[in-house]
Amino acid sequence: MYKLFSYILIILLCCINVYPQSNGSKTELIPSPFDKSLAEIGKIEYIGNKTFTDEELNKINNLRPSERNVFHRIFQYYLNEISQNRATPPPLIDAFKMSINTMVNELRFYEPIRVKDEIDKIKNFYEQKGFHNASVRYTIEPDYKKMINIIKVFIEENDRWKISNIKYIGLDSLPDDIKERTNKLKLLKIGDYFDEIILTQEVVLLNRFLLDNGYFYTKFEIPLVTIDTLKKQDSITIIFHTGKRQRFGEIYIVDKKNGQQSVGYNMKLAQLEIKKGDWYSLSKINRSLSNLLSLGTFDFVSIDTSTAVYPKTDTSIPFKVELQYRKQQEYGIGIFSNRTVIDNYLNGGIEASYIHRNIFGSAQVLNPYARFVIQNMSEALYDRSKALFEFQIGVNFAQPLLWTIDVSRIGLTVQPLYSVRTVYNQLRINTFSLPIKFPVSQPKFTYIHNFSVDFNFERELPLNFSDAKKRMLENATTREDSVRVEEISNIYGNLDEFVRTKNPIFTSTSFGMSLISDTRDNPFSPNSGHFAIYSFELPFSAFTGTNSILGNNKFLRFQLANYWFWGLNNQLVLALKQREGFIYWWNKAESFIPFEKQFFAGGANSVRGWPSRRLRYTKRELNLTGSAYDYAVNFVGNSILIEGSLELRYRFASTGSGLIAEQIANFGITGFLDWGNAFNWLLLDDNTKDYIDKYNWWEFGTGLALALGLGLRYETPVGPFRIDFAWPLYDPNRKSSDKFIFNRRDGLSAFTFHVGLGHSY
Numbered sequence: 001m002y003k004l005f006s007y008i009l010i011i012l013l014c015c016i017n018v019y020p021q022s023n024g025s026k027t028e029l030i031p032s033p034f035d036k037s038l039a040e041i042g043k044i045e046y047i048g049n050k051t052f053t054d055e056e057l058n059k060i061n062n063l064r065p066s067e068r069n070v071f072h073r074i075f076q077y078y079l080n081e082i083s084q085n086r087a088t089p090p091p092l093i094d095a096f097k098m099s100i101n102t103m104v105n106e107l108r109f110y111e112p113i114r115v116k117d118e119i120d121k122i123k124n125f126y127e128q129k130g131f132h133n134a135s136v137r138y139t140i141e142p143d144y145k146k147m148i149n150i151i152k153v154f155i156e157e158n159d160r161w162k163i164s165n166i167k168y169i170g171l172d173s174l175p176d177d178i179k180e181r182t183n184k185l186k187l188l189k190i191g192d193y194f195d196e197i198i199l200t201q202e203v204v205l206l207n208r209f210l211l212d213n214g215y216f217y218t219k220f221e222i223p224l225v226t227i228d229t230l231k232k233q234d235s236i237t238i239i240f241h242t243g244k245r246q247r248f249g250e251i252y253i254v255d256k257k258n259g260q261q262s263v264g265y266n267m268k269l270a271q272l273e274i275k276k277g278d279w280y281s282l283s284k285i286n287r288s289l290s291n292l293l294s295l296g297t298f299d300f301v302s303i304d305t306s307t308a309v310y311p312k313t314d315t316s317i318p319f320k321v322e323l324q325y326r327k328q329q330e331y332g333i334g335i336f337s338n339r340t341v342i343d344n345y346l347n348g349g350i351e352a353s354y355i356h357r358n359i360f361g362s363a364q365v366l367n368p369y370a371r372f373v374i375q376n377m378s379e380a381l382y383d384r385s386k387a388l389f390e391f392q393i394g395v396n397f398a399q400p401l402l403w404t405i406d407v408s409r410i411g412l413t414v415q416p417l418y419s420v421r422t423v424y425n426q427l428r429i430n431t432f433s434l435p436i437k438f439p440v441s442q443p444k445f446t447y448i449h450n451f452s453v454d455f456n457f458e459r460e461l462p463l464n465f466s467d468a469k470k471r472m473l474e475n476a477t478t479r480e481d482s483v484r485v486e487e488i489s490n491i492y493g494n495l496d497e498f499v500r501t502k503n504p505i506f507t508s509t510s511f512g513m514s515l516i517s518d519t520r521d522n523p524f525s526p527n528s529g530h531f532a533i534y535s536f537e538l539p540f541s542a543f544t545g546t547n548s549i550l551g552n553n554k555f556l557r558f559q560l561a562n563y564w565f566w567g568l569n570n571q572l573v574l575a576l577k578q579r580e581g582f583i584y585w586w587n588k589a590e591s592f593i594p595f596e597k598q599f600f601a602g603g604a605n606s607v608r609g610w611p612s613r614r615l616r617y618t619k620r621e622l623n624l625t626g627s628a629y630d631y632a633v634n635f636v637g638n639s640i641l642i643e644g645s646l647e648l649r650y651r652f653a654s655t656g657s658g659l660i661a662e663q664i665a666n667f668g669i670t671g672f673l674d675w676g677n678a679f680n681w682l683l684l685d686d687n688t689k690d691y692i693d694k695y696n697w698w699e700f701g702t703g704l705a706l707a708l709g710l711g712l713r714y715e716t717p718v719g720p721f722r723i724d725f726a727w728p729l730y731d732p733n734r735k736s737s738d739k740f741i742f743n744r745r746d747g748l749s750a751f752t753f754h755v756g757l758g759h760s761y
Helices: 002-015 054-058 069-083 090-101 112-128 176-184 198-211 265-271 280-292 377-382 465-475 478-488 491-501 626-635 659-664
Strands: 043-047 135-143 148-156 162-169 224-228 233-241 247-256 297-307 316-325 330-340 346-356 367-376 387-405 408-414 417-424 429-439 450-462 508-518 529-539 555-567 572-585 638-651 668-679 705-714 721-730 752-757
Touching: 043 054, 054 450, 069 090, 112 135, 112 148, 112 198, 176 198, 198 233, 247 265, 265 387, 280 297, 280 316, 450 491, 450 555, 491 638, 668 721
Parallel strands: 043 148, 162 233, 247 316
Antiparallel strands: 135 148, 224 233, 297 316, 330 346, 346 367, 367 387, 387 408, 387 417, 408 429, 417 429, 429 450, 450 508, 508 529, 529 555, 555 572, 572 638, 638 668, 668 705, 705 721, 721 752
8 A cells, every 4th residue: 555655646746847946845837938848037036135236146146037139029929929820831930930949048947956056156155255154045936927937035144254363474574665565455454344355356466466576486375264153253364475586587589580571679679678687577578568569560479488598597587579470561452441539430432552560670660552532431321412522642651669758658650641632512622731640658557548749730722712612602692692602611711812822831730639548348349448538739820820831720629528338237338428629719810720620510420310510509590502501511610519428238139059149149229318519600700700609608508409319230340330310309409489309390200310330439
């Protein structure tokens, strides 16, 4: 009878589909639509955690619920629908199932052993943070209302233990100056809560400091933690084995030229921050590696100890620098693209070029080229009438290192350029420019990572200004239009007059500086970090007056931009932009401001609710039509710019190894709010010779336009290809009754469409 009862019980247990919980209890869970034999995790709940938030606990374990992306949910919905229709062809059902199978990585199934491992991680985390008596357990329960399974993690933190004593062994023999500096690096103090993570950081920090100050052989043991269960205190012992302090010995350089021209010995030596007789420093070795690779002439660089040529001594270690050269000369004809630093405008076209990366034997770069360029391609695709065409012949020359001052490394770039470009469909300008820059690179630990001192010399000649102005006057239908044409042609009229009467060597010359801070984790699609650039430009003619050598540009230009990026999770990034520009223009009646120096608002990289260059705050009706209107709006800028943007970027998760899953992971969507405007239109009143608009101080706030939009992104190696739709939420130029989109008749139908490559910032 006993055996019969046992057999019946075993059969019953085998027939029941059960899922065990943490304490050995059993309950039937809600099966997954993907596989009825499995149970998905639908939600994670933490109960009892007081010291650490749910987000902090999520970072130290991999307990996650299933999260189906939009495509997954759509496919699953239609699979459910068509599966209920008997007339649905089986191949169609199989195709949907195959697509859904490629996204199975989005699903999280309950596996008791794996969940227990994750619960142990939480327990260990509390242990590391000084909660030595904490307990962590879990249950998994079905929620039949929401039709999901919920894992509930129960935490009892109990008391957090403090540090009663910290003992360092092996640091007493250090020199007094080194010992004093190590004391400043100690993070934990007696009376602090025990924290194993901070303890590890302190030990690694101390060891790295020793490695940077001559202690080549330094190492440490795992800290010993003694627990006093009665007093609930921890005692810590940290043991270092520093070894004898070492200096750099002989340093010899080995070239693997692969048939290429050798870089001069002095240039290679100048890249090395390690010097014979200096105390050994790991940071100096790493910076030397970075300096050598930045020359662009080497495929591979290594710096390592070696006794093959020079023996080591009791106090010094020889090092070998090994350099593997890359191909130095290249020719090419093809499509090119580049982007401006602040405006982020995409320029592109066709280019023929030659490059030599070691032209004079000291890693100098010589790059002559010829280009046909379309400036600001994203706007040209949107409206061909705004396209700026340019033909360029130029040379880029770069000397990577001229001088080293303390930690700053100063180089030189010279980029002479001759171009013929269309500023307007009736106005063409040829330009010879000679920008000379001294780029300065700084160590990564400084806030300003790079800055440059810039000198620019330019000769800009309007080819057909009189004819262009004549055509616009012919198109003027009223006397008022004719007056306005005179006003809007002022800038290039001043330039044309100066060229005809003075025959100058340069029409504009200037001195400037740009400072850059960049902590982004990726220059194309950053998930975290900050980018900032601050620049100013001052004409030499401000000190000398107008003359035929230094030109007649009379303006002082400032610009600053800050971009911040915060990764909210693996797929979601919050981005913020703030940008301002200001031009102080004097002697307006006679001087000019080059087109590329003027400020414009609106467009794919500005306030996206307006087309490119069409946004500005004005208080005066110009009453212009035809070509005069197009010229004034598109090719006469402003002296003040205020812009900002808040953007939420979501990128779809990788859902498997199939082709569909790979493509889905490249897509993303964006929601954004842009604000900004351009002020002080560079149009002069014919009588006062001053700006046509005057503002009260508060109008720089009330005059800001707002745009709300959505975008689609597809990642490429040089940044995302993007499509943006934006609506002008608030237009300060409209009358009071219809400034907001909700009060306008066109409403949501009045949107602006933009195409671009790369994020707007």
